[in-house]
């Protein structure tokens with residue numbers, strides 16, 4: 617099965633790295649077009665992908681095409697390829713805010729699937745939400761779901777949920793990287809070396825997340841298992857609650873969700 621990416625940036629690279637690492641595709645089945653030749657050369661060198669500035673060199677070979685350009689570049693990019701995409705090629709869009717309705721005004725025949733992934737797909741730990749367009753069959757959905765399940769977890773949802781997914785898990789790695797960076801600063805502030813602090817912070821978040829996902833216990837229950845009476849953790853959590861970290865995270869997701877909704881209206 618041949619897959620091609622329009623746009624060779626951060627999201628496309630994360631997906632390319634993930635699907636090759638788990639051997640879902642071989643390099644000769646992966647195509648990517650970026651309008652910077654140097655970026656194409658870099659992606660070929662790094663991953664062996666068939667990279668070209670001009671997507672017309674590979675579009676007709678594709679079973680799946682992934683639209684991975686920024687929202688503001690989407691119309692020009694789509695208009696440049698739409699006539700060359702086969703009627704049975706699955707069109708996946710990861711473009712934040714771009715609705716199925718808008719996509720299906722261009723891709724009238726093709727099955728269109730909207731996906732909101734995140735960059736941890738690069739290490740097989742992504743979280744992706746999938747919304748099927750009107751011409752996408754159940755089998756098309758299963759094909760797309762298998763790809764994103766192979767690079768993390770995937771869930772099929774109604775399109776109405778995708779803005780919230782964008783705000784929570786699509787943008788979420790950005791929030792977590794801020795937290796890891798801040799916790800590492802805290803380690804340095806306490807006298808620990810920077811790299812040690814980064815490792816301590818990152819592995820702590822990874823371990824806590826794995827406990828939530830693998831035990832199925834509520835995060836509050838798991839938190840209570842850390843907070844010894846009169847101990848260190850409750851002293852730290854007290855400060856977090858005083859500083860409004862919980863509300864800040866809720867507000868961050870709300871802002872990103874609203875931005876996604878606004879982008880869908882523009």
Ligand SMILES: NC(=O)C1=CN([C@@H]2O[C@H](COP(=O)(O)OP(=O)(O)OC[C@H]3O[C@@H](n4cnc5c(N)ncnc54)[C@H](OP(=O)(O)O)[C@@H]3O)[C@@H](O)[C@H]2O)C=CC1
Nearest residue numbers: 623624625626627649650651684685686687689693711712
């Ligand atoms: N990054 C993330 O974590 C996530 C991103 N997304 C979505 O993925 C899409 C891409 O995001 P991201 O990878 O971060 O963005 P990037 O800017 O990193 O990548 C987009 C790439 O496409 C290039 N490009 C622009 N127009 C064209 C064109 N017509 N043909 C070929 N290449 C083109 C850009 O070049 P240039 O820079 O020169 O314009 C850039 O290299 C966005 O719509 C975003 O909403 C979704 C989920 C997560």
Ligand SMILES: O=C(O)[C@@H]1CCC=N1
Nearest residue numbers: 712734782786787788
């Ligand atoms: O920041 C953005 O717009 C993209 C979409 C979700 C994550 N990154």
